[in-house]
Amino acid sequence: MLAIVGAGGHAKCVYECLYLHGHLVYGFFDDDPVKKGQEVINGKVVISNPEEILKNEEIDAIFIALGDNRQRMAKYEFFEARGYKCPNAIHIKAYQSPFAEIGKGNFIMTSAVLNPGSSIGNYCIVNTGATVGHDCRLENGVQIGPGVNIAGGSLLQEGVFVGIGAKIGPNVSIGAWSVVGAGAVVLQDVPANSICYGIPGKSVFNSS
Numbered sequence: 001m002l003a004i005v006g007a008g009g010h011a012k013c014v015y016e017c018l019y020l021h022g023h024l025v026y027g028f029f030d031d032d033p034v035k036k037g038q039e040v041i042n043g044k045v046v047i048s049n050p051e052e053i054l055k056n057e058e059i060d061a062i063f064i065a066l067g068d069n070r071q072r073m074a075k076y077e078f079f080e081a082r083g084y085k086c087p088n089a090i091h092i093k094a095y096q097s098p099f100a101e102i103g104k105g106n107f108i109m110t111s112a113v114l115n116p117g118s119s120i121g122n123y124c125i126v127n128t129g130a131t132v133g134h135d136c137r138l139e140n141g142v143q144i145g146p147g148v149n150i151a152g153g154s155l156l157q158e159g160v161f162v163g164i165g166a167k168i169g170p171n172v173s174i175g176a177w178s179v180v181g182a183g184a185v186v187l188q189d190v191p192a193n194s195i196c197y198g199i200p201g202k203s204v205f206n207s208s
Contacts (some may be wrong), residue, residue, distance in 0.1 A: 001026045002087070005050045006065035012041045014065040014107055017089040027063045028061050036207075050075065054082065061085035064105065064123070069177075073141040076105050076123050086122075086153045094126075097127055103140075133169065145182070157192065178203075 002023055004011055007030040018025055019042065027047040028040045035046040045098045053059050063086070064202040076086055086105040090096060099116035105123040108114065112126045117135035118179060125143040132144075132154035134193045144150065144162040151169025156162070160174045163182035174180065175192030186201035194203045 002061040002063060003053050003059045004028050004063050005053075005079075006030060007032070007035050007038070007040050007046045008065075008067075011065035014089055015041050015044065017091045017107070017138050018063065018119075021089075023087075024198050026056070027096055029053055053079070053084075056085060060096070061087055063087065063089060063107075065078075065107075067143070067159060069141045069143055071104050073123050073159070109146075122149070128189075136169075139176075161195075174207075 003026045004014055007028045011028060015025060016143040018110040025044060027044050029048055029050040029096050030046050031049055036048060039044055039045050040206055053107040063180045064072045064075045064085045080086055085171055087096045088102060088104060088106045090108040091110045093110045094112045095114040096114045100114040100118045103122035109128045110125045111129045113147055115132060115134045118132045119137045121138055121140040123141050124138050128146040132150050136150050136154045138156045139158045140157045142156045145164040148162050148167045149167050152170040153171040155173045157174060157176040159177040162180040165182055166180045166184045172186055172187045175190055175194060178190050178192060178194045178196060180186055181197030184197050184201045185199045188204050189198045194205055196203045
């Protein structure tokens with residue numbers, strides 16, 4: 001049986017996707033003690049903090065429903081190291097080309113498109129209505145927002161976050177842990193640990 005870690009709006013979307021595929025969801029687990037006992041969706045409540053999953057023998061798989069890229073990756077690594085399965089959640093109204101590759105622990109949301117030759121690593125989020133062009137590569141922990149369009153041949157390195165409605169590519173590389181602002185149009189490579197915004201996209205180094 002599967003447990004969902006996280007209990008916000010993103011977790012509701014994950015639950016819907018898993019529910020539509022017939023997965024049995026045990027419940028939600030969240031680090032915020034205030035949420036304990038609160039209903040999240042469809043009668044499912046926040047049971048306890050995520051560490052309590054380790055005490056429940058019924059649970060053998062987890063899905064980390066956290067929007068923060070670093071937190072999501074860290075939680076997945078914690079549970080994977082303890083033998084838990086990390087399935088993908090691909091919405092029934094998403095499209096994945098039979099010639100696209102996808103790792104584990106990914107959430108592909110409603111109306112998202114993965115085109116031929118695209119490659120998705122682990123623990124990524126491809127949000128509602130986003131498109132990943134042919135031969136694109138998303139490394140681990142990448143998150144692309146609703147309505148984002150990534151043109152063919154582009155590379156998004158580890159932990160990249162792309163805001164709602166941004167446009168990238170073609171053949172553009174976004175460096176690790178960079179942030180692309182909402183609505184930006186990115187036509188040139190972006191260095192690692194940068195913030196890129198505007199039309200055309202302008203990159204500013206982010207020391208944090």
